[in-house]
Structures are given as C-alpha cells and as structure tokens.
Amino acid sequence: MLKAFPAADVYTMCYRPELTYPEFAAFKIRTSLFNIIAKSEKVMKLLFFPIGLICMKLLSIKGYDIVIISSTYSAKYVSIEKSSLVFIYTYTPFRLAWAPSSYTEYSNSKGLVRFFLNHLIKILRWVDAREAKKGHYHLSMTKETAERVKKAYGVREVSIVSPPVKCTNFSLSTLRSDNPYYLIVSRLEYYKNVDLAIKAFNKLGFRLIVVGNGSKKNELISMSLENIEFKSGLSKEQLAGLYSNCKAFIFPQYEDYGITPLEANASGKPVIAYGKGGVLETMIPYDGTSNDFTSIFFMEQSEASLIEAIKQFENLEPNSQFIRMHAEKFDEPIFVEKIRGFIISKLA
Numbered sequence: 001m002l003k004a005f006p007a008a009d010v011y012t013m014c015y016r017p018e019l020t021y022p023e024f025a026a027f028k029i030r031t032s033l034f035n036i037i038a039k040s041e042k043v044m045k046l047l048f049f050p051i052g053l054i055c056m057k058l059l060s061i062k063g064y065d066i067v068i069i070s071s072t073y074s075a076k077y078v079s080i081e082k083s084s085l086v087f088i089y090t091y092t093p094f095r096l097a098w099a100p101s102s103y104t105e106y107s108n109s110k111g112l113v114r115f116f117l118n119h120l121i122k123i124l125r126w127v128d129a130r131e132a133k134k135g136h137y138h139l140s141m142t143k144e145t146a147e148r149v150k151k152a153y154g155v156r157e158v159s160i161v162s163p164p165v166k167c168t169n170f171s172l173s174t175l176r177s178d179n180p181y182y183l184i185v186s187r188l189e190y191y192k193n194v195d196l197a198i199k200a201f202n203k204l205g206f207r208l209i210v211v212g213n214g215s216k217k218n219e220l221i222s223m224s225l226e227n228i229e230f231k232s233g234l235s236k237e238q239l240a241g242l243y244s245n246c247k248a249f250i251f252p253q254y255e256d257y258g259i260t261p262l263e264a265n266a267s268g269k270p271v272i273a274y275g276k277g278g279v280l281e282t283m284i285p286y287d288g289t290s291n292d293f294t295s296i297f298f299m300e301q302s303e304a305s306l307i308e309a310i311k312q313f314e315n316l317e318p319n320s321q322f323i324r325m326h327a328e329k330f331d332e333p334i335f336v337e338k339i340r341g342f343i344i345s346k347l348a
Helices: 022-026 041-058 111-132 143-153 194-204 217-222 236-245 259-266 303-313 320-330 332-347
Strands: 010-012 029-031 066-071 085-090 137-140 182-185 208-211 228-231 249-251 271-274 295-298
Touching: 041 111, 066 332, 085 332, 111 143, 137 143, 137 332, 182 194, 182 236, 182 259, 194 208, 194 217, 194 228, 194 303, 208 236, 217 228, 236 259, 249 259, 259 271, 259 320, 271 303, 295 303, 320 332
Parallel strands: 010 029, 066 085, 085 137, 182 208, 182 249, 208 228, 249 271, 271 295
Antiparallel strands: none
16 A cells, blocks of 8 residues: 555554564654553553553544555544545454454353453444444455445445555475475464364375464464474565475465465465355366366365365366466556555545
8 A cells, every 4th residue: 555655654553663564664654652552462452442442542643635544443543634535445344343253262251251341342343333434435355355344334335456465575486395395374373273274284194384473373383293394483585485385375264365375376376275255256266177276175164174175186287377377466566556546536
C-alpha cells in the first residue's frame, strides 16, 4: 500500500523498528500512546484491552483527503475527520471478537473465565462493528473474507483486491537434493494445525522442515520424530532457498487467504493444502490428468487425508514453470496498480 502511495504518512498502534521490516524506517511513522508501554508483542497483546483500545481512540488523524485503514481490528478505532474519504481493507474481522473459538485460551476456558471472556467479546464486537461504519469503501482479500465483513459489520458492498506475493524474492531451482524434504512456513499456533502435519510425517517418515515461531513450538518439537527439523530466525535469502529446493509445501490450516502457498508457487513448488478457505481462490488444484496444477487439496483435516494427498503427489511431475507463471498473477506490482486505481477512481 505504501508503494501505491509512497508519500503517505503512517499511523499505527505500536512501532518497534527492530521487530519489523526495515523498509518502514523510510516512512514518517506516528504511534499511539500505547507505544510508551508496549515494549514487546506479548505486552501489547496482554494490555490491548482496554489500554491499547483507548490509546487508538485517542490517536487523531487530521488534515488528509484520503485515509487507508489496513487492519483486522484496532486501526479503524482512530479518530478521523469527517471530511476524509476512508477506505478500510479488512483481512478478516477481528478474530477474538468474531471467531473466539480459534483461540485455545477461549476454547479451553470454563466457569467465571468463560463468563468474563463472553462479556469481553460482546464489548469488542460492539466497538469493532461501530468503528467499521466510518469506512466509505470496504475492501478484502477473497470472496469468503468479504462475506465475513458483510456479516460482521453490516456492510453491503466489499471490493476484492488479492494481497500480493513479492515474486522477485523467490526463484526456481534446478538442483536435485540428495536429501529431499517437504516444507512448512507458519506461525506455530493452535489454529495453524501444524500438529496435523507432524503426526502425518511421523507416520510417513519423509523429511519435513518447519520454519516459524509461536506459543506451540516446544509442544510441536516434543511430538516430532527425527525426520522433522525446526528452523527460525532465517534471512530472506535462506528462506527463499528452502522454498526453491523443497519437494512441495504443506499447508494444513484453514486460512483466510494464505501468502505462503503463493510464495511456494513463486518458487515453482506446488502446495499440498487443506481444501478450504483462501486457497480455493489462489490455487489451481490437480484434476487427475494434467500436470498444469499448483496444488493438491486434501478435503478432510485429518492425518489420513493429508497422507493420501502426499502419496498421490509422490507419483506426479509438477510443471514448475507453469506454477511460477501462476504466482506472477498475484505479483506485487499488480496489487499496487489495483489498489491505487481503485482508490483514485473513488476519489474522482
């Protein structure tokens, strides 16, 4: 979005240069008062309600013709002048408010804790839906997420602009590995279902590399056999190398969109994915005949279904050039052109 509007100022809840992409340092960034308190992501999440929420309400956005809100939740809570034209790009409605069961803390709660969480969720839904109404135009990633935005916020029309994959970060490889492996790149959290893949690869014995961090990392490591390796803290080049030299990418979760499958495609690699959610709009599934496919879907979120899909893939010869060309349809310059064109047309 900043490449579409490079002269834009940036407002955000918290900004820690050392914990995010270095490119942001080139822009003028203003933060909420919460930035003084939240020195880490953990503190930010712990104190978001009510301190972070209040601080975002106090963040004043004045003197702009256009305000673009990129968010799942708190960015739209800011105070905006009525004269500004407001665009809200919602990746998915705030998970804690609208899909609380995706959090283990909620799913495992009982008694007074569940009572408190339900009360909190009611407040968050009310605040979230109210603040969404300040948007003149709403955008989202896929048809599915657009329907969620309509349902949660009572919005009639949501335009779809698919998020980009930066294809220049990835490349095809002609190398044949002596020790072939499958790859997962993911946050290691409950709803990502990485445990499903680990159980399947424990049974198959095939080599699997898991890249990522999260609250479930130690638990996942403890349940893994020797054929499964964990990595984190990789450079952009190291990650690209893992993508381009893997056999296929494993995507076991139900995801609103899913950038990592497109990153695998940009590396010429197919994706073995749970056939629900965003992959239905970004992938070309194997039809049983042509090698021009970008993904094999498994239709049940079970070990048996995933294992069956992997065994099917073992007998196929995917077309890496076709897969790369497909990913280029979602390349960054295309997104920049679409988002800029949409916003300028509405301003006109």
